[in-house]
Amino acid sequence: MEFFKKTLDPVIALMAIAVLDIFLFLIVGAWTVGGGETMMTGLIAEVFMGDDLKRLPFWNLVFKPDIGYWKIYISLGMLFGAFVGAKLSDEFYLRFPRRMSEWVMITIGGLLMGIGIRLAFVCNVSTFFGLTPEMNLGGYLAISGIVAGAWVGSMISKKFWRVETCPSLANALWLSYSDLVSACWFSVHAFAILRRCATPCYSAPIATPKLYWWR
Amino acid sequence: MLFSTYRNTKALLVAMMILTFGFTLFITFGEGHTMHFDVGLNTFAGLFIFGVGMVLAGACTVSTWVKAGEGNIGAVWALIFTFVGMFLFSLVWSVDYWPPAPVSMTGEPNLEALQLGYANAATLQEKFGIPAIVFGLMQVAVLYGIYRAILRKEAIQAGHHREVSESHEASSTPAE
Numbered sequence: 001m002e003f004f005k006k007t008l009d010p011v012i013a014l015m016a017i018a019v020l021d022i023f024l025f026l027i028v029g030a031w032t033v034g035g036g037e038t039m040m041t042g043l044i045a046e047v048f049m050g051d052d053l054k055r056l057p058f059w060n061l062v063f064k065p066d067i068g069y070w071k072i073y074i075s076l077g078m079l080f081g082a083f084v085g086a087k088l089s090d091e092f093y094l095r096f097p098r099r100m101s102e103w104v105m106i107t108i109g110g111l112l113m114g115i116g117i118r119l120a121f122v123c124n125v126s127t128f129f130g131l132t133p134e135m136n137l138g139g140y141l142a143i144s145g146i147v148a149g150a151w152v153g154s155m156i157s158k159k160f161w162r163v164e165t166c167p168s169l170a171n172a173l174w175l176s177y178s179d180l181v182s183a184c185w186f187s188v189h190a191f192a193i194l195r196r197c198a199t200p201c202y203s204a205p206i207a208t209p210k211l212y213w214w215r
Numbered sequence: 216m217l218f219s220t221y222r223n224t225k226a227l228l229v230a231m232m233i234l235t236f237g238f239t240l241f242i243t244f245g246e247g248h249t250m251h252f253d254v255g256l257n258t259f260a261g262l263f264i265f266g267v268g269m270v271l272a273g274a275c276t277v278s279t280w281v282k283a284g285e286g287n288i289g290a291v292w293a294l295i296f297t298f299v300g301m302f303l304f305s306l307v308w309s310v311d312y313w314p315p316a317p318v319s320m321t322g323e324p325n326l327e328a329l330q331l332g333y334a335n336a337a338t339l340q341e342k343f344g345i346p347a348i349v350f351g352l353m354q355v356a357v358l359y360g361i362y363r364a365i366l367r368k369e370a371i372q373a374g375h376h377r378e379v380s381e382s383h384e385a386s387s388t389p390a391e
Binding site: 032063094096110114120126149 | 222223225226227229230231233234235237238239241242246247248249250252254255257258259260261262263264265266267268269270271272273274275276277279280281282283284285286287288289292293294295296297298299300301302303304305306308309312314316317318331332333334335336337339347350351354
């Protein structure tokens, strides 16, 4: 299949996506990624935890696991489309990250993406192809956030790569890994703490049972 | 990465110009499904964290799905940890309830919860009585300005590149 072997000019590819996205906007809503993944997380967690999941207010108030959610199928469609395209052009083969540092970066990167998406309610696709073209205030906030984040991220990865060239520092890598994870946890909590300081008697939006399975 | 070369940035700008025009045109007539939720500091902070993660993982959520479909196990691993990250976030949310759940969003600025409310082309049209497409065209003009600036920068870079290669040729010819 010749069509799948050629690389499409990004301008043409994104113009086609833009036109299709306008149709999607008219039917269900602009293309977003993140909601579907959250729903999948909920569904997977439901398989493992069963009814215990219901004791976590998040899965009641924000995302009720629902297999009929349209965004799940957009994500699965991308997976399927990429698979078919790669198969048809004979480019499908299993690729593994070779170096330990790559695995570490992917792990941290994945975690940060998951946390970031849920904190903001949007990912980069919904920022560029949804919020900003709708002129939503959040679009401009999100773009400034993503530009700053990508800049910081490239600084971190540069530093990582320099360390990575010296194999004896594998231990240091693992240490930085745990440091980074705790740093990201801190930043998530910092906002909650800040908010608490500003409003000492802030109450939860809806009264929920104070029963947590992990306590 | 998003901004390492301008090739994809230019394509993104073109797509955003088309989308801005299309979306605001339909919003003017009250058509289409806009994303409806309050934004605030969490939008900036979340995308900041996402941006760091995106660069470290070498892919955003869309490209992880696409790469996973092409057989990239690293991308599958990134996806698994995206799920883990979302689950961890759900644990934190269940304690501090921030950012506010969609059901408790009011659409108005709520500075106590660091929320700025809901505002987009539709609310602008409602508030000012000017069709949304007018604001949309303004945004298209801004995006086009950025596009032009990139073209200009590329032309300067190309010119510089030519000068350097010419001076290299000039200095290397006598040595031969």
